[in-house]
Amino acid sequence: SVCGSGVVNMVGDYKVCIDEATAFLNVAKSCIDSIGEFLSGKMYPFAVNASFSCELFIKAIMIKQSPTQEFSRGHDLKQLFDALDDKDRTAIRSAYNKKCSKPLDELLDESSKAFEDWRYALEKGVSICVTGIIAFAEALQEYNKAI
Numbered sequence: 490s491v492c493g494s495g496v497v498n499m500v501g502d503y504k505v506c507i508d509e510a511t512a513f514l515n516v517a518k519s520c521i522d523s524i525g526e527f528l529s530g531k532m533y534p535f536a537v538n539a540s541f542s543c544e545l546f547i548k549a550i551m552i553k554q555s556p557t558q559e560f561s562r563g564h565d566l567k568q569l570f571d572a573l574d575d576k577d578r579t580a581i582r583s584a585y586n587k588k589c590s591k592p593l594d595e596l597l598d599e600s601s602k603a604f605e606d607w608r609y610a611l612e613k614g615v616s617i618c619v620t621g622i623i624a625f626a627e628a629l630q631e632y633n634k635a636i
Contacts, residue, residue, distance in 0.1 A: 498559040503552045506560075507633055510545030513538045514626050521619065533610055539622045540603035544569060546629035550577055553636055566625075567601035581632050589624035596621040 517539035520531035547569045551560035554574065561572050570578065585593050596618055603622065606615045 499562055500558050501548060501552045501560050503549055503558070506545055506549040506552055510542045510549060510626075510633075511630065513545065514542035514630065517542060517626070518623070521623075533607055535619070536603055536607035536610070536615070536617045536622070539626055540566065540600060540607065540617070542626045543622065543629055544604060546626065546633055547573065549633050550629070550636065553633070564604045565601050566603065567597040570597060577632070577636075580635075581628050584628035584631050585624055588627060589621050591618055591621045593625065596625060 517535050520526075520535035520538070541564075543566055544564055547566070548560040550573060551569075552558045554577070561569060563569065570581075573581075582593050589596075600617055600622055603615075603617055606613075607617070
């Protein structure tokens with residue numbers, strides 16, 4: 490279907506989306522198990538997997554809240570988060586704030602395109618807040634379990 494903004498929505502399966510988001514988060518966390526390994530080459534897979542897990546957890550919320558199981562396309566975490574209902578954003582923000590002192594809006598401004606940017610990190614300089622993106626993913630995961 491096409492929304493008024495011209496954005497095409499997709500239809501998804503909530504359980505599949507949650508399972509995949511969890512798998513990507515687990516891979517991201519495995520990359521930071523050893524700081525030596527992390528610093529010697531696992532930063533890229535960490536950032537890609539952590540940010541993609543956030544994307545999928547947000548899309549799972551959209552699927553769950555939609556009577557037609559629709560979610561917005563795209564990888565931009567800030568746009569996807571902003572597309573959620575106020576009550577969803579408020580609950581997620583509260584859970585995130587208990588895990589991380591970095592303001593969520595600041596994290597989203599810095600990391601909204603992390604999935605895209607980190608896949609091509611060899612081409613340009615990139616950065617990511619490791620604790621912030623994990624805190625966001627975990628807050629999203631917890632919220633999905635609660636809804």
